[in-house]
Amino acid sequence: MKIAVCVKRVPDMDVRFRIGADNVSVDEAGLKFDINDFDAWAVEAALQLKDKNAGSEVTVISLGPDVVQETIRKALSMGADQGIHLKADKVPFDGLAIAKALSAELKTGGYDLIFFGKMSPDSSNGVVGPMTAELLGLPCVTAISSLEIASGKGTAKRELEGAQEIVEFPLPAVLTVDEGLNAARLPSLKGIMAAKKKPLHIKPAVLEEAQIKVRKLELPPERKAGRIVGEGAAAVPELVRLLQTEAKVL
């Protein structure tokens, strides 16, 4: 099988973000970056298929500045075979612009499956996978939490609000990965050494002018300091009174 996985380098979210001087970007000073969790699960899904299907090849693609090569190398150290860096000064917020640049590269690859994470936590928009599928005219299943591939067909499960969908699709197809599909493997020392020698092709990304633009970033208002109503079950009547008379939610 020929499998592609599109991955994004994202900052660690466990910090207090600062807005950059331009007011439209996050100050990156001091942030730690790694592969998006959902994308790591997408890489793992591709590698599990590769493990089961001899002769398979997994290509990892990332769009962005030179630093995204670290993210591609991480996926190569997990076991992917080659990388493609679509070089761009920055990653735009506009999902269609990204999808167009990716589909221009993907359409010539002859891939049986193209994986994406279902979303990235930084832009939190979650649209690039299905948009790319639409541009490529390929069947697409989003946010899958289980996957079986057999004889040119796939079956996946999607979590809905209070329900699940069981979905069948033909290959080639585009899949976006939700949490719960798998646990991503950690790169082994041998994998890290091997990754250094794996091919990483660098090409310019063809990015159209964005139709949607981030005009301003702000930190959300701090929640006003709450209060401890009391200790133990004795505090329950006071809590109920506050929920009724102050918060008016009961």
Next chain:
Amino acid sequence: MANVFAFVETRGTDVRKVGFEAVTAARMLADKSGGGEVHALLLGPPGIAAKASQVGQYGADAIIVVEHAGLANYSPEVATATVADRIKSGGYSAAVFSTTAQGRDLSPRVAARLGVSVVTDVLSFEIEGDSIAVRHPMNIGKVIATISIASKPAVIAMRPNVVAPAPNAKAGRIENAQPAIDPATARVRVIETRQGGGGKLDLAEAPVVIAGGRGLKAAENFKLVEDLASAFGNAAVGATRAVTDDGWRPHSDQIGQTGRLVSPQLYIAVGISGAVQHLAGMRTSKTIVAVNKDKEAPIFKVADYGIVGDVFEVIPALTEAVREAKKHH
């Protein structure tokens, strides 16, 4: 003055609450831009047409009903083709979807087919001259972006629960339509929709969410949380990632950065310490209550009201008190 399109989400033969929210949001957009019409579209199996008139009560001038036996389950390809065709021919200034599993799947496909971009998880919107500006959370809600949408139509997907469905009776003239492609020819097929937990309220739609964490100590103790939810009568039950990773609750119940995002009127955190990844999924709740035995737990920093104590004592007492309070209403 331009017309606005609203996609009304259905499941089986039911219109979902987010569908009414989408129509309400479309009505607000149309009114703010000088009073165009709102055209709502819904797809579903036979029986869905009977529900269509409900949509007119929330401000739809026209309701396009696509009823077909092949649409008992969501069909992404039929929905994409049908909705994109309608938006293309309708010349709408904006198209409103919902940020749900279905809306997250459908809105980017439709937008790509229209050659425009899309913003999901929209918290609010403003008309600015000829374009629309929306607020959208980034970096798990730690940053709020204002995004200008220059494209026509502007395609947005609203976060559930940020626009309350507002009764606003309009003509709601019904227009029956056929799917743009035969459902039998779709490549991607949902062969089954498994309902979880029979009719229980969904996390994203429930006005009250009760969530449990490791502090409950064992899967069976979620009964305390379930009992409190049933005392409210309008509550859904959620969980932290630690709990779903341990298999105490299904992954679909996980509230947090990689799970569900909720903004209920009331959020009660039971035995939850308040890890960053959990707070990302619930910090926009209107009122937050936390019950935890550790008074230093980070959850108390975001909670409006906290009780420091043993959940096994506090929650049954709270359940009883809520039941009493509900009786007198």
